[in-house]
Amino acid sequence: MANNNTRFTALGMSGSGKTCYVLGMYYQMITGYKGFSLKAGSEYVRRLEDWMDQLDDISGHERFPAGTGLADLSDYEFKLKYALQDVMTFNWIDYGGAALAARENNDAEVYRMLLESIDQSPVLYVFLDGELLCSEGNESRIKALRKNVRRINAFLMDYSESHQGEMLPIVFVITKADMCAEYVNNDDIPIIMKECFDFLMVKGIRFYVTMVSLGKDIADNDYSGEVDPMYMHIPFFIGIYHTFMNFCFALKNEILIEEQKNQSRISQNQSEIYNERNKTGWGFLDRILCDESNVDYCKRQIATANETIKSNRDLLAHYKKLMNAVSSQLLRDSVHFKMFEDGIEKEFDAAESFEL
Numbered sequence: 395m396a397n398n399n400t401r402f403t404a405l406g407m408s409g410s411g412k413t414c415y416v417l418g419m420y421y422q423m424i425t426g427y428k429g430f431s432l433k434a435g436s437e438y439v440r441r442l443e444d445w446m447d448q449l450d451d452i453s454g455h456e457r458f459p460a461g462t463g464l465a466d467l468s469d470y471e472f473k474l475k476y477a478l479q480d481v482m483t484f485n486w487i488d489y490g491g492a493a494l495a496a497r498e499n500n501d502a503e504v505y506r507m508l509l510e511s512i513d514q515s516p517v518l519y520v521f522l523d524g525e526l527l528c529s530e531g532n533e534s535r536i537k538a539l540r541k542n543v544r545r546i547n548a549f550l551m552d553y554s555e556s557h558q559g560e561m562l563p564i565v566f567v568i569t570k571a572d573m574c575a576e577y578v579n580n581d582d583i584p585i586i587m588k589e590c591f592d593f594l595m596v597k598g599i600r601f602y603v604t605m606v607s608l609g610k611d612i613a614d615n616d617y618s619g620e621v622d623p624m625y626m627h628i629p630f631f632i633g634i635y636h637t638f639m640n641f642c643f644a645l646k647n648e649i650l651i652e653e654q655k656n657q658s659r660i661s662q663n664q665s666e667i668y669n670e671r672n673k674t675g676w677g678f679l680d681r682i683l684c685d686e687s688n689v690d691y692c693k694r695q696i697a698t699a700n701e702t703i704k705s706n707r708d709l710l711a712h713y714k715k716l717m718n719a720v721s722s723q724l725l726r727d728s729v730h731f732k733m734f735e736d737g738i739e740k741e742f743d744a745a746e747s748f749e750l
């Protein structure tokens with residue numbers, strides 16, 4: 395089982411829907427989706443279950459979890475399963491929106507933890523409050539969002555500066571789609587992203603944009619509508635797609651090095667067998683002088699090296715299969731999210747995964 399301290403870090407201003415996303419994603423994934431399922435670690439399982447009951451049974455704003463305070467950082471551990479087999483464990487880090495201002499407020503410890511968790515994240519999640527997009531016309535929407543994301547943008551620029559201009563793939567999650575979907579159509583997204591995140595529209599940066607909701611009717615009758623998570627799996631699937639891809643590339647490089655070592659071990663043992671059997675070049679003498687136990691030892695060494703090569707290849711094949719399962723699902727879902735790379739909107743075609 396891959397266990398490489400994978401963390402997913404969620405950034406977003408207060409009230410943007412970060413905590414409700416973890417809850418909605420778990421709500422959707424606990425029953426399983428396309429063979430994948432999630433199981434929460436013991437520390438938080440009770441809290442998530444209580445929150446799910448609350449979301450189902452209570453109406454009004456009280457049905458949602460309370461805002462996350464600066465000191466309430468939650469480090470949710472999840473086990474990802476595929477066809478009931480354990481695939482990997484990962485942590486979802488949920489900060490309160492106030493953490494983004496922690497450095498300015500000299501709360502260096504929270505800020506340091508935030509940076510540390512991003513360094514272990516294969517992708518970065520940025521939550522955008524869909525409620526800000528609920529107005530006619532792009533101009534007012536852009537104005538509202540720009541104001542709201544100023545601090546996030548400053549944070550992303552700082553992050554890039556301290557990482558030699560590098561940036562992780564970013565998954566922008568627009569929340570509360572039940573409210574904003576009627577105002578924002580497919581063609582508005584590139585305009586909004588360009589106006590609010592132009593500095594990410596450059597070579598070498600990839601980001602995704604998805605819209606999610608806890609249910610299309612959730613806000614009906616003073617928030618007593620049914621819970622029915624919409625597209626909550628997509629941001630998560632994009633995250634695990636990148637995790638598996640990073641993991642497969644690293645594994646492939648490791649395997650190449652290991653394989654070279656094992657191949658030279660095999661050749662060395664083969665020539666030792668040859669030397670053992672051809673000490674003089676006189677057939678009858680060589681048969682007398684040959685120590686069969688040395689030959690057997692070399693044969694065992696060869697068999698072990700071949701087994702190592704095979705088990706490494708099997709491991710890579712296993713993770714490739716998982717990655718294919720995720721990328722096939724994302725390909726099917728690709729009408730529900732957008733991908734931008736090098737400043738251009740592109741089709742998600744999972745091309746890089748075919749290089750493996």
Ligand SMILES: Nc1nc2c(ncn2[C@@H]2O[C@H](COP(=O)(O)OP(=O)(O)OP(=O)(O)O)[C@@H](O)[C@H]2O)c(=O)[nH]1
Nearest residue numbers: 408409410411412413414458461462490491607608
């Ligand atoms: N209509 C609608 N409202 C939502 C949805 N998700 C969240 N909300 C509302 O948004 C509020 C804030 O959501 P949270 O998840 O607590 O926001 P947060 O980003 O964790 O905020 P902080 O913890 O303060 O940083 C909730 O209390 C709900 O009222 C959704 O899918 N649809």
Ligand SMILES: [Mg+2]
Nearest residue numbers: 412413461462
């Ligand atoms: Mg929260």
